[in-house]
Amino acid sequence: MIQRIFGSLTSKEFVRKFSSVVSAKESQQLQEIALKENCILVDENDRSIGLSSKRDCHRVDPDGNVRLHRAFSVFLFNSEGHMLLQKRSEHKITYPSRYTNACCSHPLHDIDIEKVELNAIGIRKAAQRRLNYELGIPMSQVRPEYFHYLTRIHYADRGDGVWGEHEIDYILFLQKDVDLNPNPNEVSELLYIKRDDIDRAVLQVPLTPWFNLILKHRLKMWWDNLHQLEKFEDLKNIQRFN
16 A cells, blocks of 8 residues: 655555646647636526636636636545545646545536536536546446535635636535546546544645635534435535635
């Protein structure tokens, strides 16, 4: 088992690093393609109000605002209850080389099924698509019905002042042993971490803003109750973390 230092923690858990085989030119081309995809714009009550490219949804305006759009965050646990973390690739335009939960992305306006709001079907399908694309998890292992939809959060972050985030973020939990074959343009490292180690692990490493907020406000409570998550569902209210 590989050992490495993760913050102040020496982890003997499953750790895999991935050397990128993507050239700078190829990475830029892939990122440019992704930036042309259209996200779903929403108001503060998560009502769909239109569409905008990923580029425009993440660009910080001169007044410091970022356009509010719909997103999701997947928290993936194995059968032992250990949580999967990823380190975002250095090629990412937003928050490169930061640690975060298993997968964070957006349903696309361009894909009809991902606009379906009933039972968060669109979000679930988008999560399935992105887990396959980012982490190489077979689609059959992350079927939409496997996700436990807990709640939504609203947060904003100006990032580096050029690229930021402003999202209504759907929180999805999944406990399942899966096969991993990550995309080096998206992910540079994966590791499973124990519940008791999370506080020490994140002391000295950069985190994405959404993961940092969720960790501070709700994550450990949810993690302690993987066996009874239905008790913590709040599908009506949007948690405001700003």
